[in-house]
Amino acid sequence: MPGTMTVGxxxxxxxGVAVHGIVVAVNRVTEMFxxxxxxxxSVVEPIGYLISLGDVIIxxxxxxxxxxxxxxxxxxxxxxxxxxxxxxxYRAARRRI
Numbered sequence: 001m002p003g004t005m006t007v008g009x010x011x012x013x014x015x016g017v018a019v020h021g022i023v024v025a026v027n028r029v030t031e032m033f034x035x036x037x038x039x040x041x042s043v044v045e046p047i048g049y050l051i052s053l054g055d056v057i058i059x060x061x062x063x064x065x066x067x068x069x070x071x072x073x074x075x076x077x078x079x080x081x082x083x084x085x086x087x088x089x090y091r092a093a094r095r096r097i
Contacts, residue, residue, distance in 0.1 A: 018058050018060070019037045021061055022057070024036045024090070026051055026053060027097040031046065031047075032045050033051045033097070037062070041090055041093035043083070043084045043085040043097055046069075046081050048080060049071070049076065055073040055074060061083060064085060066080070066082050067082070
């Protein structure tokens with residue numbers, strides 16, 4: 001089925017696309033953080049994980065919604081993280097945390 005193959009292909013390609021970035025800001029009150037990456041900045045809600053400035057994060061940081069992200073620095077997988085926003089500037093990201 002062509003439709004199924006297209007969806008499967010997109011899923012495979014999407015799985016293979018991992019953006020990596022570095023944590024540049026952490027809000028301890030809201031528990032949200034900002035990751036700077038090649039596409040811009042992502043505002044992430046980690047839900048149950050502690051994040052530190054300078055941590056390296058890998059995953060689908062270039063799209064909003066629930067994502068499985070990997071914190072390379074702390075060697076852990078954040079299975080319930082939510083990318084709240086993807087924006088082009090630090091200032092725009094900062095307003096969201």
